[in-house]
Amino acid sequence: MFVRSSRCVSFAAACIAVLSMPAHSSAAGAGLQPGAWLIESRVRELDAPGVPALLAKTLARPTTVRHCLTAEEAAQGPERLLSAGRSGCRYTKLHLQDGKLDASFQCPGDTHAEMTGVYTQTSFRALNRLRTGASVAVVAEVTARRHGDCG
Template sequence: MNLRVWGASLLLVASAAPAASPIQPGLWEMTTKIDTISMPGAPPAMAAAMRRPKTIRTCITAEQAAQGPRGIQQADKSCKIGRYDWAGGKYVAEIVCSRPTGTMTTRSTGTYTPTSFNSKSQMSSTGQMKMAMTMTASGRRVGLCKR
């Protein structure tokens, strides 16, 4: 399972807001941290490397922000949004990514504003690389996108 893909999927779930209360477009900085991880048969160094916090910056366009999660999630066609409930600055979300190598399911809960979010997630995968983990993510809008 491509670890960048699951990380991007989590960030997409965590950073998107519904059309009724859109996130602000612009440059967003998002950080993920794996709190617990279980990867049977994997070298201990692999899990240790994955536990290091990771920060990315990404540009969310006005079009993506207006479409909410479905507009942003389009980057990975193997992922489908399941449950997606937003109200009063809180959310619950589920995303399932199905590939020939296995299936990854991520369930997240969190809080959001138009310029920030915080989330907690549980991820499990089946197939070639079985794993389970819990993680936290946070993000904030840091400015305009550079063209």
């Protein structure tokens, strides 16, 4: 079970990957700016029958990740970054326009994820819905902001 739920943390990286690609945006240069990013992921809902209460409580704690988004990564787009993370996920839908995000992923193990949110060049906020087969459903909120240069 924990392995399946760890995909929520990977989803934070997917958010950065999706939003780093300016080619799908309606305005030139509207992708995320390269630099140091602080990303927080928080599980809002967890429907996982049979999961011990302690594990569910642990998963509900916010997770903070620091990520250095290089100019090269920002230019490569989301598919490249997801494959580099070995997630095995592929997009079934990807729309970025006017600061709004709407994306869907299909992942190995009958895992499906949807992401909706808003973004600027220096921040984003997304709600992620992850379903693994018929038994596990997770809703997580991911917020991030650029906080300077890498280094």
